[in-house]
Amino acid sequence: MLVDEFDYDLPEELIAQHPCEPRDASRLLVLERNGQKINHRHFYDLPEFLQTGDLLVFNDTKVIPARLFGIKAGSGGKVEVFLLNRLTGNTWEVLVKPGKKVRPGTVVVFSDELQCEVLSTTDFGGRIVRFSFQGIFEEILDRLGEMPLPPYIKERLSDQERYQTVYARKRGAAAAPTAGLHFTHSLLEQIKLKGVQIVFVTLHVGLGTFRPVQVHDISEHSMHREYYNISEQAACQISEAKQAGRRVIAVGTTSVRTLETAAAEDGRITSCSGWTNIFIYPGYRFKMVDAMITNFHLPKSTLLMLISAFAGKDAVLKAYRAAVSERYRFFSFGDAMLIL
Structure with a gap:
């Protein structure tokens, strides 16, 4: 078919x-x-x-407010991290943009209290990352993350x-x-x-x-x-x-x-x-x-x-x-x- x-x-x-x-x-x-x-x-x-x-x-x-925006440690390049699945503890499967420049070993900093390290790539072009943070992860995510509306929705949700x-x-x-x-x-x-x-x-x-x-x-x-x-x-x-x-x-x-x-x-x-x-x-x-x-x-x-x-x-x-x-x-x- x-x-x-x-x-x-x-x-x-x-x-x-x-x-x-x-x-x-x-x-x-x-x-x-x-x-x-x-x-x-x-x-x-x-x-x-x-x-x-x-x-x-x-x-x-x-x-969850799954869309996070950060910068690469060292270079300062902008990175978007989109949370998909929590695997174990602080390890998540994510999507990243720009993908080609976010390789294993890259550290992405979102704020003074949250960052992640890229551990590996996935078969679907995603990444496995491990978060480190100060405080409660869910509360930090609520403050820093954005709601992941589909790309065909152009208007901001109030x-x-x-x-x-x-x-x-x-x-x-x-x-x-x-x-x-x-x-x-x-x-x-x-x-x-x-x-x-x-x-x-x-x-x-x-x-x-x-x-x-x-x-x-x-x-x-x-x-x-x-x-x-x-x-x-x-x-x-x-x-x-x-x-x-x-x-x-x-x-x-x-x-x-x-x-x-x-x-x-x-x-x-x-x-x-x-x-x-x-x-x-x-x-x-x-x-x-x-x-x-x-x-x-x-x-x-x-x-x-x-x-x-x-x-x-x-x-x-x-x-x-x-x-x-x-x-x-x-x-x-x-x-x-x-x-x-």
Whole structure:
């Protein structure tokens, strides 16, 4: 299957530059896989499409201010360090700019209280670095770091919390699980009152979100690994719902990837954690997910391939054409889809 099969035309003005206010006022395209019916609604209408007994699975990762700016010790050259994954203790996997000039052994100074040494390079062109600091690393990062908004967002975000979900609690992501940005505390309460279960898993969004598919044949693409965790309580709730025939609805592609990584062939999940590089594209057989909530994704992206695997490529591209025609807002701060 070729990457060009997942392309579509998108006017630049439809790329959302700021989040919708309030969160749940964004639009919602509902795509029914059986019959390929398309319905245009708003996100606050979501409870109408949920049933008593459904299980909604959210990703509770929290975005860290992952972009740091420093200078090379000695030369004074400017360096940008983008945090991806914490490996062990003070050792991180990062991206650096300019990459060619930041070799192993380089020391980057961010302030009097924080610096890092480059230890090695990675297969994806990144670096492994070890931080040294005076104080508490997370507090220093909150002071010095910037929120890592995607490059297609040109406007400055006035409220940094708008790039976090209202239920974000476990620090470690380099990007937000954007399907969750539409939920408000009030909407979550409405959903619970309808008898819908809510459960949280964790996947710290990393390099895979930013890395384009650079091969012609998508089967040759390699995903970057990301850390995930499913607690014992969450695993029990998910397995019970699946075994009982209740719908498991994933909120966002990160929740989808977490569930499908951990699910056994019989639809059971056990408590687990680790690293996943699962790449879901058409031909994949889903073991756990019955429906999903997602945003509109970039052309030729792995996320567009994932939802095409779930709903069918032709149906998805038809829905995207309808969204463009109806002037939906696209990408991280854009509108949402519910695929049933």
